[in-house]
Amino acid sequence: MRPRRYRDLIVDIWGILVIGPFLIVPLADWGPLWRSLTHQILIGMTASFGVYIMMRMRLLSFTVPAFMALGGYSAAILAKAGFTNLLVLMAVSFVVPTLAAVPLGFLVLRLKGVYFIFFTFILNEVFQVALFEIPGPTGGSDGIAGVPPATLFNADLGSPRMLVLVTILTALVAAGITFATTHRYRAEFSSIDENEPLAESLGVAVWWYRTIGFLTSAGVSGLAGFALVHQLTAAHPSSFASFSAIDYVAYTIVGGAGTLLGPVVGAILLVTMSNLFSGQGLYAAALFGILLTGAVMVAPRGVIGELRYLVERMQARPRGEEATRATQREAGHESA
Amino acid sequence: MESAISTGLIGLSLGSQYAMIAIGFTLIFGIMGVINFMHGGGYVIGGYLAFAVSSGMGLPFPIAVIGAAIGTALIGYLIETFFVDKYVDDHNATMLITLGIYLVVTTVIIIIFGPEPVSGFSFPISGVLRWGGLYFSYSNIVVLVICTTTIVAVYSLIYRTRYGIALRAMADNRAIATAQGIRPGRMFPVAFSLAMALAGLTGALVTPILVLEPHLGEGQLLKAFIMVILGGLGSVAGATIAAFAVGAVEAYSSVYLGGSKGALVLFIIVLVILLVRPSGLLGREARKA
Numbered sequence: 372m373r374p375r376r377y378r379d380l381i382v383d384i385w386g387i388l389v390i391g392p393f394l395i396v397p398l399a400d401w402g403p404l405w406r407s408l409t410h411q412i413l414i415g416m417t418a419s420f421g422v423y424i425m426m427r428m429r430l431l432s433f434t435v436p437a438f439m440a441l442g443g444y445s446a447a448i449l450a451k452a453g454f455t456n457l458l459v460l461m462a463v464s465f466v467v468p469t470l471a472a473v474p475l476g477f478l479v480l481r482l483k484g485v486y487f488i489f490f491t492f493i494l495n496e497v498f499q500v501a502l503f504e505i506p507g508p509t510g511g512s513d514g515i516a517g518v519p520p521a522t523l524f525n526a527d528l529g530s531p532r533m534l535v536l537v538t539i540l541t542a543l544v545a546a547g548i549t550f551a552t553t554h555r556y557r558a559e560f561s562s563i564d565e566n567e568p569l570a571e572s573l574g575v576a577v578w579w580y581r582t583i584g585f586l587t588s589a590g591v592s593g594l595a596g597f598a599l600v601h602q603l604t605a606a607h608p609s610s611f612a613s614f615s616a617i618d619y620v621a622y623t624i625v626g627g628a629g630t631l632l633g634p635v636v637g638a639i640l641l642v643t644m645s646n647l648f649s650g651q652g653l654y655a656a657a658l659f660g661i662l663l664t665g666a667v668m669v670a671p672r673g674v675i676g677e678l679r680y681l682v683e684r685m686q687a688r689p690r691g692e693e694a695t696r697a698t699q700r701e702a703g704h705e706s707a
Numbered sequence: 708m709e710s711a712i713s714t715g716l717i718g719l720s721l722g723s724q725y726a727m728i729a730i731g732f733t734l735i736f737g738i739m740g741v742i743n744f745m746h747g748g749g750y751v752i753g754g755y756l757a758f759a760v761s762s763g764m765g766l767p768f769p770i771a772v773i774g775a776a777i778g779t780a781l782i783g784y785l786i787e788t789f790f791v792d793k794y795v796d797d798h799n800a801t802m803l804i805t806l807g808i809y810l811v812v813t814t815v816i817i818i819i820f821g822p823e824p825v826s827g828f829s830f831p832i833s834g835v836l837r838w839g840g841l842y843f844s845y846s847n848i849v850v851l852v853i854c855t856t857t858i859v860a861v862y863s864l865i866y867r868t869r870y871g872i873a874l875r876a877m878a879d880n881r882a883i884a885t886a887q888g889i890r891p892g893r894m895f896p897v898a899f900s901l902a903m904a905l906a907g908l909t910g911a912l913v914t915p916i917l918v919l920e921p922h923l924g925e926g927q928l929l930k931a932f933i934m935v936i937l938g939g940l941g942s943v944a945g946a947t948i949a950a951f952a953v954g955a956v957e958a959y960s961s962v963y964l965g966g967s968k969g970a971l972v973l974f975i976i977v978l979v980i981l982l983v984r985p986s987g988l989l990g991r992e993a994r995k996a
Binding site for chain 2 (some may be wrong): 621628
């Protein structure tokens with residue numbers, strides 16, 4: 372049997388590959404419904420990568436909308452100032468939240484367990500109130516309207532197809548960064564996840580790896596914010612509501628927080644279902660609630676976690692039977 | 708000066724309401740380790756049950772309030788028994804399960820009562836007590852008295868009865884408490900329903916004074932987060948102190964700074980306190996999340 376590390380790598384690579392087929396939507400020029408669904412899935416997926424990175428260290432973070440706002444607003448301000456190059460906007464939307472995460476990390480990463488959860492939740496609310504209250508470049512409660520679309524090599528990326536393409540590209544970049552970080556520091560993240568005091572006593576600089584995870588999570592969330600602002604051509608505080616963090620956490624946990632494929636599958640599943648439910652109008656939230664509760668109760672390891680568990684059990688059974696037969700044969704020889 | 712004292716009294720009344728919410732939330736977390744996203748929903752259910760009993764059935768308001776508390780407790784008992792109990796050791800699972808239930812409950816309320824704030828639901832006592840330059844509404848006095856009495860009763864239950872000792876034992880060390888013969892299967896649903904009843908009672912008392920609409924739960928949940936984080940998770944005394952502090956800050960900042968700026972001040976205070984004491988005012992080592 373292949374080592375666990377190799378199997379994890381394969382599943383994580385699938386997490387990136389699954390994003391590829393979304394390219395068919397802009398390339399085949401599918402209709403507005405598909406474009407809207409693609410935007411929602413991929414932006415939700417990108418945001419949930421931010422949750423996933425932190426969950427690799429057993430930290431449930433609700434900071435994603437706050438960092439999304441930082442990334443989105445930074446890109447919007449820059450684009451309004453005339454800098455519309457896609458690569459620059461993406462870089463800024465990654466770097467600004469990452470830099471902001473340095474002092475915040477100092478504050479937040481001292482907290483443990485549930486304090487961390489609650490504090491990150493409250494942090495979103497602070498950002499929301501601050502965005503509404505503080506006028507100036509963020510536009511206060513009006514936000515920033517009419518954000519110009521990104522450009523690349525003088526090509527305007529403002530058409531509906533191009534907007535989707537930018538969202539897909541952003542999701543791919545975010546998935547790549549998440550993949551690189553979680554595999555580069557796989558051993559350290561896993562040791563913190565499994566037993567933090569033991570990891571620390573064995574010389575793992577827990578604070579350092581937590582900081583790396585937090586900064587990467589902030590940057591990836593910022594990319595999701597950029598994709599959202601670029602799609603809406605506006606940055607508004609309500610786009611980054613603190614309760615939306617729960618959606619991103621739900622995508623990660625329902626899909627499975629153990630692999631990169633988990634948030635990908637979770638986002639596809641939950642966003643698609645909530646879109647299907649939205650046809651039910653009044654009942655949409657309840658149906659989503661039932662789906663959420665049902666998914667957690669039926670598959671507590673997440674969809675991918677349960678599937679992997681089933682596959683591993685199926686693979687282990689024949690080996691177990693083979694071992695039993697071998698033992699019986701050996702016992703037979705000995706008695707003879 | 709009189710204005711500052713009047714504002715302080717409003718803060719006291721707010722603090723007593725918040726304490727009811729925070730004590731329930733911290734009880735569930737302290738004893739079961741569950742982050743109950745349905746807790747704000749308990750406040751909303753309490754409000755709507757009281758509205759249905761008083762306005763719909765025409766019964767007196769005190770009966771509506773008692774009925775709301777009992778009804779919310781019953782709903783809490785059922786939620787714990789059928790949804791939470793099996794997953795009680797999994798923070799993430801119970802968090803999402805209670806969130807899912809909150810979404811369902813909110814939708815059911817919207818279907819029955821509509822999405823708009825309800826009209827024709829007001830506190831039965833009106834008027835303002837004037838004493839020199841001090842002003843304090845009678846409704847706030849009633850809320851303050853009932854909430855304070857309930858808080859004292861909850862404290863007595865927790866610190867003076869065998870049931871309370873058992874609850875605290877579960878909160879301290881579940882394994883040892885279970886080995887001593889305390890049965891989590893019996894304690895958890897009762898603790899959950901007690902906490903939900905506190906939220907329901909608060910909702911029933913306060914929503915006729917403020918407003919009653921289906922999405923109130925989210926704001927209440929956020930306040931519960933702030934108070935338990937300030938007070939220290941699992942600490943009933945800490946949650947109570949934090950609730951009164953939050954009530955005072957909110958009252959003064961709303962009057963002297965304005966609504967949203969007041970919220971910002973509150974958040975900054977939370978940040979500063981957590982910088983100094985990462986486990987809250989009376990907190991202990993956090994459970995793993």
